[in-house]
Amino acid sequence: MNAANDIAPQLSETVKAAAGRGTRLVIAGSGSKRFYTGELEGEKLDVTGHRGIVSYEPTELVITARAGTPLADIEAVLAEKGQMLAFEPPYFGETATLGGTIACGFSGPRRPYAGAARDHVLGVRIINGNGEILHFGGEVMKNVAGYDVSRLMVGARGTLGVLLEISLKVLPKPAKEITLCHAMPADKAVTVMNAWGAQPLPLSAACHAGDTLYVRLSGTELGVQAARAKLGGKLLDTSDEFWRDIREHRHRFFQGGAPLWRLSVPPATAAMNLPGQWLIDWGGAQRWLKSDAPAADIRRAAETAGGHATLFRSAGHNGASFHPLPATVVTLQQNLKRAFDPDNRLNVA
Amino acid sequence: MSTPKPAFSHDAKREALATRLREFMPRSSVLTTEEDLRPYECDGLSAYRRLPWIVALPETTDQVGRLLRLCSEQNIPVVARGAGTGLSGGALPLEDGVLLSLAKFNRILEVDPANRTATVQPGVRNLAISEAAAPYGLYYAPDPSSQLACSIGGNVAENAGGVHCLKYGLTVHNVTGIKFMTMDGELVTLGGKALDIPGYDLLALMTGSEGMLGVMVEFTVKLLPKPERAQVVLAVFDEIEMAGDAVAAIIAGGFVPAGLEMMDNLAIRAAEAYAKAGYPVGAAAILLCELDGTAEEVSEGIAQIRTLLLKQGASEVRAAKDEADRLRMWAGRKAAFPAVGRLSPDYYCMDGTIPRKHLARVLKRISELSKEYGLAVANVFHAGDGNLHPLILYNANKPGELEKTEELGGKILEFCVAVGGTVTGEHGVGVEKINQMCIQFTKGELEQFHALKAAFDPKGLLNPGKAVPTLSRCAEFGRMHVHGGKLIYPDLERF
Numbered sequence: 001m002n003a004a005n006d007i008a009p010q011l012s013e014t015v016k017a018a019a020g021r022g023t024r025l026v027i028a029g030s031g032s033k034r035f036y037t038g039e040l041e042g043e044k045l046d047v048t049g050h051r052g053i054v055s056y057e058p059t060e061l062v063i064t065a066r067a068g069t070p071l072a073d074i075e076a077v078l079a080e081k082g083q084m085l086a087f088e089p090p091y092f093g094e095t096a097t098l099g100g101t102i103a104c105g106f107s108g109p110r111r112p113y114a115g116a117a118r119d120h121v122l123g124v125r126i127i128n129g130n131g132e133i134l135h136f137g138g139e140v141m142k143n144v145a146g147y148d149v150s151r152l153m154v155g156a157r158g159t160l161g162v163l164l165e166i167s168l169k170v171l172p173k174p175a176k177e178i179t180l181c182h183a184m185p186a187d188k189a190v191t192v193m194n195a196w197g198a199q200p201l202p203l204s205a206a207c208h209a210g211d212t213l214y215v216r217l218s219g220t221e222l223g224v225q226a227a228r229a230k231l232g233g234k235l236l237d238t239s240d241e242f243w244r245d246i247r248e249h250r251h252r253f254f255q256g257g258a259p260l261w262r263l264s265v266p267p268a269t270a271a272m273n274l275p276g277q278w279l280i281d282w283g284g285a286q287r288w289l290k291s292d293a294p295a296a297d298i299r300r301a302a303e304t305a306g307g308h309a310t311l312f313r314s315a316g317h318n319g320a321s322f323h324p325l326p327a328t329v330v331t332l333q334q335n336l337k338r339a340f341d342p343d344n345r346l347n348v349a
Numbered sequence: 350m351s352t353p354k355p356a357f358s359h360d361a362k363r364e365a366l367a368t369r370l371r372e373f374m375p376r377s378s379v380l381t382t383e384e385d386l387r388p389y390e391c392d393g394l395s396a397y398r399r400l401p402w403i404v405a406l407p408e409t410t411d412q413v414g415r416l417l418r419l420c421s422e423q424n425i426p427v428v429a430r431g432a433g434t435g436l437s438g439g440a441l442p443l444e445d446g447v448l449l450s451l452a453k454f455n456r457i458l459e460v461d462p463a464n465r466t467a468t469v470q471p472g473v474r475n476l477a478i479s480e481a482a483a484p485y486g487l488y489y490a491p492d493p494s495s496q497l498a499c500s501i502g503g504n505v506a507e508n509a510g511g512v513h514c515l516k517y518g519l520t521v522h523n524v525t526g527i528k529f530m531t532m533d534g535e536l537v538t539l540g541g542k543a544l545d546i547p548g549y550d551l552l553a554l555m556t557g558s559e560g561m562l563g564v565m566v567e568f569t570v571k572l573l574p575k576p577e578r579a580q581v582v583l584a585v586f587d588e589i590e591m592a593g594d595a596v597a598a599i600i601a602g603g604f605v606p607a608g609l610e611m612m613d614n615l616a617i618r619a620a621e622a623y624a625k626a627g628y629p630v631g632a633a634a635i636l637l638c639e640l641d642g643t644a645e646e647v648s649e650g651i652a653q654i655r656t657l658l659l660k661q662g663a664s665e666v667r668a669a670k671d672e673a674d675r676l677r678m679w680a681g682r683k684a685a686f687p688a689v690g691r692l693s694p695d696y697y698c699m700d701g702t703i704p705r706k707h708l709a710r711v712l713k714r715i716s717e718l719s720k721e722y723g724l725a726v727a728n729v730f731h732a733g734d735g736n737l738h739p740l741i742l743y744n745a746n747k748p749g750e751l752e753k754t755e756e757l758g759g760k761i762l763e764f765c766v767a768v769g770g771t772v773t774g775e776h777g778v779g780v781e782k783i784n785q786m787c788i789q790f791t792k793g794e795l796e797q798f799h800a801l802k803a804a805f806d807p808k809g810l811l812n813p814g815k816a817v818p819t820l821s822r823c824a825e826f827g828r829m830h831v832h833g834g835k836l837i838y839p840d841l842e843r844f
Contacts, residue, residue: 059705060600060704060706132793132797140704141733142736145790146778146790146794147798149554149801156549156550172603172604199486201574202643264547266542267465307541336549339800
């Protein structure tokens with residue numbers, strides 16, 4: 001299928017040649033996430049030509065596609081068969097590719113209830129820093145042969161290898177989806193989201209924005225209606241648009257120029273004492289903060305809560321700023337980078 | 350290095366090490382006599398046995414750290430062991446290394462109902478976590494069939510599965526924090542109660558790493574709300590292909606069953622004789638399909654699934670009448686391994702995963718191989734996620750029969766790889782499937798695994814000889830496996 005769009009051999013040759021010349025490479029997809037990955041130094045390795053769905057079997061719940069395939073194409077093909085990527089990937093741009101999505105490891109509002117991008121990755125084909133094409137994992141749900149290199153690639157931002165092909169577990173789209181709104185302050189919303197999260201309810205998203213708790217229910221018609229009767233609240237007419245806007249940072253909260261922080265914390269963490277405005281997603285586990293507070297204060301607060309903080313976006317500057325890692329982890333990460341890319345060629349920061 | 354190699358004998362060297370270990374561990378926690386060592390000679394794969402050189406049972410992370418530092422300095426290999434229920438020989442001891450049992454790390458440190466997590470030590474039994482969470486209406490989802498006995502440390506090391514993986518995932522999907530020690534005795538903390546960690550996903554990498562990268566000493570796992578209701582249906586098929594097609598139809602129908610299990614005739618007969626679960630002993634195959642969720646969802650779904658199964662040609666579809674009936678239906682499946690064990694002096698459990706669409710083909714091939722080798726094979730199948738457990742019946746006391754069994758098992762796994770599957774879905778590679786790794790992975794991929802291992806354990810002291818074969822081992826093994834007239838590793842020297 002789509003053999004003309006398979007440029008793996010050329011990409012592999014380019015990586016080998018770069019290694020020979022001592023050139024650094026910057027893996028480039030559509031560029032939709034440059035705000036996050038930053039401007040790296042090196043020759044551009046354009047992977048958008050490596051595209052197309054390699055196989056999709058709805059009854060196996062698995063799709064395999066080349067990294068340059070537009071995410072929108074994949075979601076459209078899945079939707080035709082009533083299926084979806086359950087981690088609800090953010091695009092951050094219409095041209096977003098599958099490779100960039102997996103390399104950044106972004107997940108959307110369904111994440112706490114359906115799993116993250118890495119939870120759905122079953123296998124990858126990559127080019128390592130030596131230009132070798134390697135395949136890890138596969139197209140089956142359960143596979144413990146060898147180290148889990150497939151999931152290691154998720155969120156590694158191309159530093160450990162060029163993603164060529166990714167196999168993902170897919171799931172059926174729920175028959176019915178609704179969103180309920182409850183006016184309440186943030187603190188109460190965190191308690192309520194976690195109390196509901198501990199009950200057998202068909203939750204698929206929970207966020208607090210402004211002064212409202214938004215809860216999405218997904219499942220069968222009967223299951224959703226029964227849960228609605230239990231939870232009460234006002235039905236949101238624009239459920240799909242609302243969650244899309246949260247996912248894509250198009251909700252009005254995300255407007256304005258203040259630095260945008262992402263705090264990943266234990267979901268039941270009480271309100272955090274930091275100046276700025278909050279949007280609480282993932283049932284409390286992912287908190288967006290617009291704040292000019294010093295980075296050290298924000299990071300300390302996140303650590304105290306048992307989590308970490310990323311400066312996700314800041315005006316006039318590309319490239320997220322990540323939470324510092326303990327020395328032991330830094331050493332392991334550097335060793336891993338050398339194991340996959342011994343000459344330090346790929347996406348060097 | 351300037352340190353001279355001690356000129357001790359093997360036993361004297363052992364006594365010297367034991368003395369050093371006893372400087373920071375109680376005498377009774379360092380075992381060296383044959384009588385004390387014997388219980389540790391194998392794990393759940395008892396076909397492989399080796400008397401350990403020395404067994405250490407530390408109780409604190411400080412002791413683990415000191416032990417690892419000492420072994421690292423003296424270049425002594427270390428094999429970590431949990432409850433010893435593993436089925437791939439991952440905890441097979443070494444005759445010149447320390448077997449590090451984590452059995453004394455048996456405390457549940459915290460159940461946090463608000464964040465829905467449990468923080469536990471590696472020796473805690475899988476089921477004990479769910480028991481501790483039960484008062485809050487929560488449970489730990491991965492449920493390997495050994496869950497009464499197996500420990501969470503082993504579950505994480507092997508990335509254990511169970512019968513509910515399609516809906517609730519494997520161990521890797523349910524662990525948010527790991528503390529482990531490197532071979533140098535450094536403590537590394539990854540994550541906690543948050544849903545993700547900064548940097549590379551070392552949580553995923555540690556999970557299923559078979560004790561090759563570090564010694565894990567603490568975990569934070571996710572707890573889920575207990576579903577309001579679970580209901581199971583049993584469908585009877587006269588042909589195994591029909592059962593396979595029915596599985597595809599259930600998935601195509603948009604269902605994600607909590608459990609979806611298939612058994613073939615030999616497995617049905619064995620389970621029925623053992624567990625009296627009411628299974629139809631004349632059926633070619635049965636399917637057990639469980640839905641869980643809210644009461645409304647389950648009732649609606651079960652009615653639809655019943656119709657669908659009958660349309661797919663099931664000769665009978667039964668729903669459990671009540672909870673006792675549901676547990677009885679499952680009892681047969683859960684007892685399938687010991688039940689098959691009663692048919693024969695020994696059985697050997699395989700663990701391939703295949704794309705489900707190839708089920709009929711794979712079962713046909715297994716049946717041919719079974720005849721060819723003269724060894725009966727019962728098949729138990731996690732149909733929802735394609736994980737097949739062929740159980741080969743054999744008699745270890747018959748000379749040569751174990752070797753024949755291993756060869757048959759190897760051929761089954763190679764066929765699983767040939768149809769696009771894998772040699773192990775949930776039991777791990779260990780020592781058992783190490784040769785088949787040469788079939789599944791290329792030289793470059795194996796080299797990448799070795800480089801990854803060296804990033805954590807440059808001296809190769811953690812669980813050496815397991816999980817990933819050396820290239821020379823593959824070259825030797827490859828001599829026997831010629832694919833399309835070509836050797837798998839044509840560029841390697843043969844010997």
